[in-house]
Amino acid sequence: MEDVGSLAARVAAVWLALVLALIVVPSALGVSLGISEAYMRLLVRTLEWATIRMEKGNKKAQPQLLKTPVANGIIERDETTMEKEIAGLHRVDFEFSDIFYFCRKGFEAIVEDEVTQRFSSEELVSWNLLTRTNVNFHYVSLRLTVVWVVGVVVRYCFLLPLRFTLAAIGITSMIVGTTVVGQLPNSSVKSYLSELVHLTCSRILVRALSGTIHYHNKENKPQKGGICVANHTSPIDAIILTNDGCYAMVGQVHGGLMGVIQRATVKACPHVWFERSEVKDRHLVTKRLREHVADKSKLPILIFPEGTCINNTSVMMFKKGSFEIGGTIYPVAIKYDPQFGDAFWNSSKYNIVSYLLRIMTSWAIVCNVWYMPPMVRKEGEDAVQFANRVRSAIAQQGGLTELPWDGGLKRAKVKDTFREEQQKNYSKMLVRNGSIG
Amino acid sequence: AVSHSQITRLYSRFTSLDKGENGTLSREDFQRIPELAINPLGDRIINAFFSEGEDQVNFRGFMRTLAHFRPIEDNEKSKDQNGPEPLNSRSNKLHFAFRLYDLDKDDKISRDELLQVLRMMVGVNISDEQLGSIADRTIQEADQDGDSAISFAEFVKVLEKVDVEQKMSIRFLH
Numbered sequence: 001m002e003d004v005g006s007l008a009a010r011v012a013a014v015w016l017a018l019v020l021a022l023i024v025v026p027s028a029l030g031v032s033l034g035i036s037e038a039y040m041r042l043l044v045r046t047l048e049w050a051t052i053r054m055e056k057g058n059k060k061a062q063p064q065l066l067k068t069p070v071a072n073g074i075i076e077r078d079e080t081t082m083e084k085e086i087a088g089l090h091r092v093d094f095e096f097s098d099i100f101y102f103c104r105k106g107f108e109a110i111v112e113d114e115v116t117q118r119f120s121s122e123e124l125v126s127w128n129l130l131t132r133t134n135v136n137f138h139y140v141s142l143r144l145t146v147v148w149v150v151g152v153v154v155r156y157c158f159l160l161p162l163r164f165t166l167a168a169i170g171i172t173s174m175i176v177g178t179t180v181v182g183q184l185p186n187s188s189v190k191s192y193l194s195e196l197v198h199l200t201c202s203r204i205l206v207r208a209l210s211g212t213i214h215y216h217n218k219e220n221k222p223q224k225g226g227i228c229v230a231n232h233t234s235p236i237d238a239i240i241l242t243n244d245g246c247y248a249m250v251g252q253v254h255g256g257l258m259g260v261i262q263r264a265t266v267k268a269c270p271h272v273w274f275e276r277s278e279v280k281d282r283h284l285v286t287k288r289l290r291e292h293v294a295d296k297s298k299l300p301i302l303i304f305p306e307g308t309c310i311n312n313t314s315v316m317m318f319k320k321g322s323f324e325i326g327g328t329i330y331p332v333a334i335k336y337d338p339q340f341g342d343a344f345w346n347s348s349k350y351n352i353v354s355y356l357l358r359i360m361t362s363w364a365i366v367c368n369v370w371y372m373p374p375m376v377r378k379e380g381e382d383a384v385q386f387a388n389r390v391r392s393a394i395a396q397q398g399g400l401t402e403l404p405w406d407g408g409l410k411r412a413k414v415k416d417t418f419r420e421e422q423q424k425n426y427s428k429m430l431v432r433n434g435s436i437g
Numbered sequence: 438a439v440s441h442s443q444i445t446r447l448y449s450r451f452t453s454l455d456k457g458e459n460g461t462l463s464r465e466d467f468q469r470i471p472e473l474a475i476n477p478l479g480d481r482i483i484n485a486f487f488s489e490g491e492d493q494v495n496f497r498g499f500m501r502t503l504a505h506f507r508p509i510e511d512n513e514k515s516k517d518q519n520g521p522e523p524l525n526s527r528s529n530k531l532h533f534a535f536r537l538y539d540l541d542k543d544d545k546i547s548r549d550e551l552l553q554v555l556r557m558m559v560g561v562n563i564s565d566e567q568l569g570s571i572a573d574r575t576i577q578e579a580d581q582d583g584d585s586a587i588s589f590a591e592f593v594k595v596l597e598k599v600d601v602e603q604k605m606s607i608r609f610l611h
Contacts, residue, residue: 074446076608085604094555094571096579096595099478099534100604102558106482107506108607109472111450116470120453348456409471418475423560426477430559430571 027203166208174201182267194268210364220371222330225296230332232304247302314401320383333398337366461493546587
């Protein structure tokens, strides 16, 4: 029994030493040993092979099917406007057939609507050998199944413990490091050390997710005294960005582990954490952020104006609050590659722990981050228009669609004003064409 | 017939709407779709899925109601010429629309029912008087047997020149 115990202890010690030497220390120094690059290359080759095998398998099963391009929708949406369809040429005012327009629109929305699909994970074009994405794919060949089984073993028995260890190391160092740095009096040394600690821990955490991040246009990186806005897909967005620079985070104070991290980090770096009661007071929030931005020596704030996680296929309405603060906005577009792992946090389906578990048992997190040129509010432009302008820029850069809908629709009901607008449009048609005054 | 992939997709849609995860949809599940919630006739459309007195619909019922919107050309592929009339025939599509107007299900559209549906479509933007005269004129033009109500036969006659197939169909991409 003792032999087993001491053997286990020795194995654990060796394991920990390897992890520290090969992963933690290089990431602290910002150096890469090339291990993750090799892993990614192997992964890409495997997935390409799997895709080819599946296509061959599909061709054998249904040879009469032509290779049609896979459309990203279920049905053909009819884009005829209400005006064109109802207010035709020979019209009096109301006709029984008017109902057909509303009817069809209603049924199209029932089968497939633009909004609710953004609150669940994107469907993949071809299977990436993860059980969770296996929606429409069938058994193809023995070799593919074997590869899948090997994948499961690798992910759960090797990658998961490794990533968990790294995450534990990363979070612990963050808490300890920032607490230590927080003891120092405010000075440039403190800021330097704080940035070092934040960067190092971010890098370790990114390794914990097997993250491969490509940063584009680094010359546009957010500067001090500015506001960085980005589209929101998951809580790891923050880690993705802090991997390459230091930001002052903005958010609500949480309990539990998150609360511990928040309390520790705010000692070292002026993050802006709000109490739950303060969050409701919009003026208070705006005032505090304005004070932060006015101080040009403070790090740029990081804000996600959508207010909730969206599935990375589109950018939804930006809340205007962030755009009323003033200052320079540095937009950032983040686009994840869903083939390697689904980064979207579906908070109504999974809690944070199962979400992190899913992330840690995916292949990897691959994403592109585009830093975009700074934007300021133009003369005569109000906060909403400014917000929409920034949103369009981000959507275009990231290759995402733009939706005017509010991300809050994930949980809340849609406002009646939209229905009233439709009723108004229809009424105009009746009155215009009719003989009634 | 509906293809396998279409059924799979619709089932996947059904389950994503089913927040309670009990295999049936309630009216609230439908109202969570923003584009449907803002549709002036949203409530009537949702109602079409539920049978008398029921407030849950299962996948079979869901598909049955959706079947009204399949394009008519799909029927040429089916060989069952002597079977019951398919749900997406022109006549059944018209009957579906008729039922949207016929609130009390007495197979007649009365002036009151037409007024109620019109009120749903125009909201507060047209006065009772104006709406009343629109309803009167519409019924007068369509009413053939002089009972001041529209039967299904009269409804069909009014819409005989309308391309019902095109307006009441949804095309699948695969």
